[in-house]
Amino acid sequence: MIDNISWLVIYPEIVLLAMACMIALVDLDVSSARRGATYALSMLTLAVVAVLQALYASSGNTLYGFGNMLxxxxxxxxxxxxACVATMLTLVYGRPYAADRGMLRGGELFTLSMFSLLGMFIMIGGNNFLVLYLGLELLTLSSYALVALRRDNATATEAAMKYFVLGAMASGFLLYGMSMLYGATGSLDIGQVFKAINAGQIRHQVLIFGLVFVVAGLAFKLGAVPFHMWIPDVYQGAPTAVTLMLGGAPKLAAFAITLRLLVDGLLPLAIDWQQMLALLAIGSLLVGNLAAIAQTNLKRMLAYSTIAQMGFVLLGLMSGVVNGHVDAAAVENAYGAAMFYVLTYVLTTLAAFGVILLLAREGFESEEISDLAGLNQRSPLYAGVMALCLFSMAGIPPLVGFYAKLSVLQALLASGQGGYIALAVFAVLMSLIGAFYYLRVVKLMYFDAPLTAANVSAPTDVRVVLALNGALILVLGLLPGGLMALCADAVVRALST
Incomplete structure (x- = not known):
């Protein structure tokens, strides 16, 4: 018998699913090239679901449903x-681009975005291995279809195939690791797995074997080295609107599933997975920043930048457990900083790819770094927003990226673990190297002559949203306390139940 609380837990998911199905049916009667009705209904749905989730979050209640599976x-x-807000911004930025390239001949862009968001919701709210995996598969299958949405483009099709093959392998890693943990503990419930491991009656070798595969699967979803191979190729090959869909909201779900599995379920193995995350972070910071320097394609450069940024997230995730024990202050500092970092990174990525989308026009993708030459002379607004994004990613004050990096480094040092000071110094050095390829683009936009005199135009709503997005990057850098407190409080509440 399913109780009322169970239905209450998944009420926003039910609304999202019902509306996604309705939008797919309504779109059958939409004939306009830009799918105006489908777009409006999608935005309304996302806004309603975002408000619902905000009301749930503000209540501060923790509810379990369906036998503790959610x-x-x-x-x-x-x-x-x-994640809802990120998806809304993605659709606002991506709709003109998609319309110019024949990607709106049907409403698949909107419905697949909805189903991928539903997959993220299930991942974020999962408290059971199988539920987490089902959410992950719903997200990835929708993503495969989105990458291949531009059916007449060979590059997009190739990117979809690479993503499908590597994604299937990563899903296999994660599922195999979960099956090993299930075999060792006898439960799929994350809470029960924690209790079984904490009892200390299970062979450590079996648990570590399963843990290695789980961490490998998670590293793929985060895009950490050496499981990063898909990111540059897929980011470059996918239509830019879809690249933004992959590089934005899914990072929030990847952060949530990592926290739920490693901290909620596998906390007694923290000493082991902290070492794994340290190696992944070092590799990501090193490879991401060094490889980005050599790129001439802007989307590919931002892909390697993503890999480096995820290195910082991993540093935050590894510093919340001190000597195998959870300390309230360490949790608040480390996991709150990691959540803040992911949120602000997604905000910055949305604006950066939004500029790339708006500079693209029919028959021209604006993907090369050289395409931004002299952008300030063509559009001071777009150049200003892009400069804010690049300075923030580089960690230059007073933008939000600086505070995000600083909070992670503070959490790393506050844990007082041996070798963490060296890790923090290494992260700072890698950030200095990373600043080079960000500032190179800024120099190009402001000091080089434009390669084309083509006007940069966009619908009013897109320009307004982009300006607000850029302003948020600055405002949150000047006044980060509110969002930081929200992240710290949310993480402490989640891990205290």
Whole structure:
């Protein structure tokens, strides 16, 4: 018998699913090239679901449903709310681009975006291995279809094939690791797995074997080295609107599933997975920043930048457990900083790819770094927003990226673990190297002559949203306290139940 609380836990997911199905049916009667009715209904749905999730999060309640398989807590609900907002911005930026390239001949862009968001919701709220995996598969299958949406483009088709093959392998890693943990503990419930491991009656070798595969699967979803191979090729090959769909909201779900599995379920193995995350972070910071320097394609450069940024997230995730024990202050500092980093990174990525989308026009993708030459002379607004994004990613004050990096480094040093000071110094050095390829683009936009005199135009709503997005990057850098407190409180609430 399913109780009322279970239905309450998944009420926003039910609304999203019902509306996604309705939008798919309504779109059958839409004839306009830009799918105006489908777009409006999608935006309304996302706004309603975002408000629902914000109300759930503000209540501060933690609810479990369907036999503890799903959880509704402050952290999960805020991440779902921000995922909705990120998807809305992606559709606002991506719609003109998609319309010019024949990607709106049907409403697949909108419906697949909805189903991928539903997959993220299930991942974020999952409290059971199988539920997490089902959410992950719903997200990835929708993503495969989105990458291949431009059916007449060979590059997009190739990117979809690469993503499908490597994604299937990563899903296999994760599922195999979960099956090993299930075999060792006898449960799929994350809470029960924690209790079984904490009892200390299970062979450590079996648990570590399963843990290695789980961490490998998670590293693929985060895009950490050496499981990063798909990111540059897929980011470059996918239509830019879809690249933004992959590089934005899914990072929030990847953060949530990592926290739920490693901290909620596998905390007694923290000493082991902290070492793995340290190696992944070092590799990501090194490879991401060094490889980005050599890129001439802007989307590919931002792909390697993503890999480096995820290195910082991993540093935050590894510093919340001190000597195998959870300390309230360490949790608040480390996981709150990691959540803040992911949220602000997604915000910055949305604006950066938004500029790339708006500079693209029919028959011209604006993907090369050289395409931004002299952008300030053509459009000071777009150049200003892009400069804010690049300075923020480089970690230059007073933008939000600086505070995000600083908070992660503070959490790393505050844990007082041996070798963490060296890790922090290494991260700072890698950030200095990374600043080179970001500032190179800024120099190009402001000091080089434009290669084309073509006017940069966009619908009013897109320009307004882009300006607000850029302003948020600056405002949150000047006043980060509110969002930082929200992240810390949400994480503490989630991990205290």
């Amino acid at each position: 959880v509704s807590d402050a952290m999960g609900n805020w991440l779902k709310c921000f």
